Amino acid sequence: MSDLSDLYQEVILDHNRRPRHFGVLAGANRTAKGHNPLCGDKLVVYLKIDAGRITGVSFEGSGCAISKASASLMTDAIDGHSVAEVTAMFDRFRAMVTSPHDRPIDQDALGKLAVLAGVREFPVRVKCASLAWHTLKAALEDVPTPVKTE
């Protein structure tokens, strides 16, 4: 199990150091801001949605390693998928991070997002990991006010 944790840790550190899809997205037609006051994480999610499909995604902002890695992993996961698929991913991710930390996770369904399962042991970190997803949801639903995790 510790080998697996090390691997997860490595993926998180890598995404924190070299976040994917980082920066403003040219031609974005949806955007939302998220803020996690508990930790100070702030980010903006940009989406380009075309005929019910995510054809472009990016994020920018500043925050802790978990919030940044989670946003980076999220952009990788959702790029090219339909809005319905992304909504299902949101539900799976939320179910994972809010489940008891000793409950096995569905690695096949979650894919790389499973690396964040470790946050379940640290309730404060759950908000860091969830921020990108809640901000994404707001962008999908075109909610104009900034999202807060509190």
Ligand code: ZN
């Ligand atoms: Zn944080």
